[in-house]
Amino acid sequence: MEPTKAKVQVPQIEASQNGPYLVQNLENLKNSKGEQIQTKPMVALCRCGGSANKPFCDGTHAKIGFSGEKITDGANDKRDNYVGKKITIHDNRGICAHQGLCTNGLPTVFRMKTEPWIDPDGAETQAIVDTVRQCPSGALSYSIDGVEHRDQDREPMIVVSKDGPYHVTGAIELRDQSRGEGASSEHYTLCRCGGSKNKPFCDGTHWGIKFKDDKN
Numbered sequence: 001m002e003p004t005k006a007k008v009q010v011p012q013i014e015a016s017q018n019g020p021y022l023v024q025n026l027e028n029l030k031n032s033k034g035e036q037i038q039t040k041p042m043v044a045l046c047r048c049g050g051s052a053n054k055p056f057c058d059g060t061h062a063k064i065g066f067s068g069e070k071i072t073d074g075a076n077d078k079r080d081n082y083v084g085k086k087i088t089i090h091d092n093r094g095i096c097a098h099q100g101l102c103t104n105g106l107p108t109v110f111r112m113k114t115e116p117w118i119d120p121d122g123a124e125t126q127a128i129v130d131t132v133r134q135c136p137s138g139a140l141s142y143s144i145d146g147v148e149h150r151d152q153d154r155e156p157m158i159v160v161s162k163d164g165p166y167h168v169t170g171a172i173e174l175r176d177q178s179r180g181e182g183a184s185s186e187h188y189t190l191c192r193c194g195g196s197k198n199k200p201f202c203d204g205t206h207w208g209i210k211f212k213d214d215k216n
């Protein structure tokens with residue numbers, strides 16, 4: 001008789017209604033310093049921003065009447081293409097988490113207060129590729145010779161970013177959620193300050209409301 005194979009436990013996230021993210025089978029949870037945070041087969045991660053035990057839920061969402069509703073009108077959910085000589089950069093502003101990895105990393109291409117804000121000829125192609133691959137939200141992707149590069153091959157992991165969203169990588173399934181145009185299902189950013197209008201995704205509100213998490 002064939003030995004029975006152990007069932008692979010696939011990680012999965014569910015944004016519970018007006019409550020935490022229920023995360024199953026996640027082994028890799030890290031804080032913004034790269035330190036491992038201990039997990040269990042099922043953990044509840046805070047998404048109202050109020051837990052005293054971040055990143056875990058402590059029930060505060062119920063006390064403060066947290067609403068997990070998406071209230072964006074979706075006007076920004078549109079992909080724009082910036083065609084350069086060697087590379088085309090795709091961008092959806094409706095997905096961006098506004099953490100500035102692109103504008104800080106390569107300001108000659110990703111230009112603050114300049115129109116158009118992306119210059120696809122503003123740096124060497126490899127530098128653009130390296131920067132786009134760091135985009136945590138999936139707002140940015142690129143095409144070379146007509147082939148789009150969007151997802152990456154990474155281990156399932158959630159990183160609790162510094163005073164910002166959860167960075168999810170490795171194609172962790174997010175249950176019952178529609179995504180923006182051109183979004184990646186391999187990497188995305190989930191709001192944990194409680195303030196995003198595009199819940200469960202981060203829309204950069206954490207910066208405006210000065211969300212702080214000194215522990216992580």
Ligand code: SF4
Binds near residue numbers: 102135139
């Ligand atoms: S999420 Fe991506 S597009 Fe938005 S600021 Fe960060 S790196 Fe740039």
Ligand code: FES
Binds near residue numbers: 165166190203207
């Ligand atoms: S963590 Fe970015 S909007 Fe909430």
